[in-house]
Amino acid sequence: MKTLLLGLLFLPFLGFAQSVQITQEDLQRTESFLLLQDGSVVRGRIIRQDSTLITVQKRNGESTFIEADQLVRITATRLNEPAVVDLQRPSPYTVFVFKDGTQVEGKFVRRDSTMITVRKRDGRLTYFEPELLLRVDSAQAVAAAPDSGRTFPNRFAAWLLTDQSAFNPEKGRGYYRNVWLAYNEVGYGITSWWSVSGNIVAIPGLDIRDVYIDGLETRLSTKISIPVSKQFRFGLRATYQPTKRYDYYRVDEQWTFHALASIGDSQQNVTIGYGQTRYRNTNGQSRSFVTLGLAQRLTHNLTLVSENAIYPDRRFSDPLYTLSAALRLNRQRHAFDLGVYSFIFQEFYNQQGQIRTRHRFVPLPYIGYNLIIGRP
Numbered sequence: 001m002k003t004l005l006l007g008l009l010f011l012p013f014l015g016f017a018q019s020v021q022i023t024q025e026d027l028q029r030t031e032s033f034l035l036l037q038d039g040s041v042v043r044g045r046i047i048r049q050d051s052t053l054i055t056v057q058k059r060n061g062e063s064t065f066i067e068a069d070q071l072v073r074i075t076a077t078r079l080n081e082p083a084v085v086d087l088q089r090p091s092p093y094t095v096f097v098f099k100d101g102t103q104v105e106g107k108f109v110r111r112d113s114t115m116i117t118v119r120k121r122d123g124r125l126t127y128f129e130p131e132l133l134l135r136v137d138s139a140q141a142v143a144a145a146p147d148s149g150r151t152f153p154n155r156f157a158a159w160l161l162t163d164q165s166a167f168n169p170e171k172g173r174g175y176y177r178n179v180w181l182a183y184n185e186v187g188y189g190i191t192s193w194w195s196v197s198g199n200i201v202a203i204p205g206l207d208i209r210d211v212y213i214d215g216l217e218t219r220l221s222t223k224i225s226i227p228v229s230k231q232f233r234f235g236l237r238a239t240y241q242p243t244k245r246y247d248y249y250r251v252d253e254q255w256t257f258h259a260l261a262s263i264g265d266s267q268q269n270v271t272i273g274y275g276q277t278r279y280r281n282t283n284g285q286s287r288s289f290v291t292l293g294l295a296q297r298l299t300h301n302l303t304l305v306s307e308n309a310i311y312p313d314r315r316f317s318d319p320l321y322t323l324s325a326a327l328r329l330n331r332q333r334h335a336f337d338l339g340v341y342s343f344i345f346q347e348f349y350n351q352q353g354q355i356r357t358r359h360r361f362v363p364l365p366y367i368g369y370n371l372i373i374g375r376p
Helices: 002-018 024-028
Strands: 032-036 041-049 053-057 063-067 071-075 094-098 103-111 116-120 125-128 133-138 174-179 183-189 194-201 206-208 211-213 218-229 232-241 254-264 269-279 286-297 302-310 321-330 334-351 354-373
Touching: 024 041, 032 053, 041 063, 094 116, 103 125, 254 286, 302 334, 321 354
Parallel strands: none
Antiparallel strands: 032 041, 032 071, 041 053, 053 063, 094 103, 094 133, 103 116, 116 125, 174 183, 174 354, 183 194, 194 218, 206 211, 218 232, 232 254, 254 269, 269 286, 286 302, 302 321, 321 334, 334 354
């Protein structure tokens, strides 16, 4: 009986001795990261510790209190690895299981028409598409495993390389794209099915290997995107380009209407399109074209993007075909594109006094940058 009473008497002190001890170095540090057993991280300055509580002053000046037995460890730098979960209590996190077998453990933040946002254990946000989700499980008393790198999906599914797909930008988000350091485009998702965009070529008279892009050329466009099913989406885009005058000629005002159909989800899809450009001149000229786009996820952070076009109405000054492919490195709020964008022209040549035509292939390096503007 005496042994039992002594054990009960010293049990609180024994538990305190087994918990993480606050050192003098921890008290002198202006900022520490305290990892708790439920996976959360408290950031601030450690003020003091008694037998049961640790007092921490956060960056905003407020004080918070942590139970000593809930502390896993203290570090001077930000924690990036998942926390160890207490095996005796349920975890406040949820496990999101995907169709490809990968998992993400975290807390649900929000959902819009194209993305689900989850805050992981280390505080970072990750994004994924609802159609990729297989099920949602409760995180029980197991240590969290790495999430297989699903942190950075392709968040620019609405954009190919210079053209667009039938997918709509996220509602309430702004986008920016730069190609060849000259072509600049901004876009905004007004609703889950309606977006607007505009672009300008900032370098006057860009001429690369006989591929001429008119300088300071501007376009305004709007797009409607309608989801027919989980794997099929229809879009219609209208683009306006005002009349532009040069020293010796002018480019007439023109309207381009482009019907789009995307098959697949935002990470893996094929986009087929048909368009027509109408020039506002006395002849009422127009030019039709057919497009084919592709987005294929290769790894957790890498996507293959391809954009191609056929122009049946042959004009010797304009390309007959465009062929392109690029690798898109996805990050949390931006993406880098690197690949090849090529043109096929039809040109005249003289062969033994006879005028003939032939095709000329002009490949160009493609460099692009995509950015989400505003909150992540």
